[in-house]
Amino acid sequence: MLLKTKNLMKAFGGLKAINKVDFELPAGEIRGIIGPNGSGKSTFFNLVSGVYDPDPGSYIEFDGHDITNEPPHKIGALGLSRTFQLLRLYQDMSVINNVMSGYHTRVKYKFFDAVIGRKKIWDQEREIKEEMMELLSFVGLADYAELNASELSGGQRRLLVLARAIAMKPKLLMLDEPAAGLSPVNVDNLMKIIMQLKDKYGLTLIIIEHILKVVMDTCNTVTVLDHGQKIAEGTPNQVKDDNAVIEAYLGKKMNDDEMRKALAV
């Protein structure tokens, strides 16, 4: 198992945002996480990536390491990369610098080499830049490399965030609503790029997405969360017909008596 959570819990005051979630993800899989708003999807990401500390009793394992209470940068260094729902782009940095800062954990030279500016620094910096330009042209942003990230359009920003997350060559990539706010054509384009990147880098993916078409088309397995609990898990088709899932999204199916009662109130 690449990622494993056991009894994962997180409460904000009285609200149990994540309630006893057991989650297992084998390497190479594309996993979708769906659920209504406020069901704890993003909280799940934040717990796994270390942004929040889970409540006592929880256990998270990534690639054989216990990462339950590790700080985010250590989890990142182990090869777990993520994107954010609100992008969290480095607005005031050039596009190329955005991507190159994602490379941070792979930089080989030592601190002292950088201070005195040895030749190997500049050699390696050039290599990094070339590699990252390649990545940028792969997602189609090479022309914009020198512009500020804040000058990009919404769709381009989504691509840039994706490229930044890939730059560290992660084992597991967690995408938090990668396609939010994109037009259908752009969604298709983005998903195509994501799939190409997955093949190219041998990634394992977890995707949170509200556009169900994306989830149903691309994911091997889908996990459904509601009120912080895992209510279903299975192939897209199994999940689609699951009663608990339909209930969570659309409400309860009622018989005539219940309907009459509900309307009378």
Added chain:
Amino acid sequence: MEKFKKVISQYPFLGFIIAYLILLTIPTIFFTDLYQSHLSSLIFINIIVAAGLNIVKGYCGQVTVGHVGLYAVGSYTAGCMFMYLGSDLWMTLPAAIIITGLFGIAFGIPSFRLEGPYLALATLGGGEAIRLFIENGAFFNSTYGISSISQPVIFGVPFDTPDKYYYISMPVMLIAVYFSYSILKSSIGRAFMSVREDPISAAASGIDIKKYKILAFILSAMFAGAAGAVYAHLPPGYIHPNNYTVIEMVTFLAMVVFGGLGHIWGGIIGAIIITIVYDLTRPLYEYQLFIFGLTIVLTILFMPKGLGGFIDKIFIDRRFKKKKVEESK
């Protein structure tokens, strides 16, 4: 020209050697009196401080207003070492750098929890506390200041006049700028920037935020310490607590803001221009603070990335446009 650019980008050290050679010849060609040498030394000292301040404020985004306190620590380390041990610049400079670096840790720790204006207040208090401590400490000669601090002697030649001291302050400045250049152009500089832009997503990329924040403070403190030591030995070698007030801090801030926060040459451009303007406006002493405050406000309003960023932007836009035009053909 293209080839020359390529070589420089491969060996930035060469660029600094060329700059050194040019700066070596400037006094003999252009300078007519000692005062110009003195002013150049002041510019070099301010460049060191501004380069350091640019690391912590421009790159790492930590608003520190206590930098002048660290500058004072550097100066007084040098001054006290001269007064009690009789050390010269070659001893006091490394000592000042190390001790100021340690003070930098103390300034950096509040940044773990404080942000923006709150951090500015904390560091402002720190800087003022250092100045008041010096002003009231008999050990530091309190308000008398430390006078006639020695100038370095190389091969029996004393560098005790402004025109000679130019050749001491200039290489120190170049070395400092070279260090700041290579730090900021490497992955460390990018890590600083990403901590400034978005700490949460920086951490997700595997960047240790606390480590880089404290590192920025230590590095910039070391620059301030070096500048302080060079200033202490500047002929006639006199330091006084009044040289380290908030007014100085405002000029330092004006330098980095005007030159360009987060621009690699920003602090340097700003230091040159502001130091010269500061000197030209000496007759208007009462209005100086007003002028520099206004400079900061106007720069932030109309050139948020300072002069350096402004010029860069013009070039980048032009290149981008050119590329687009070529493509459309």
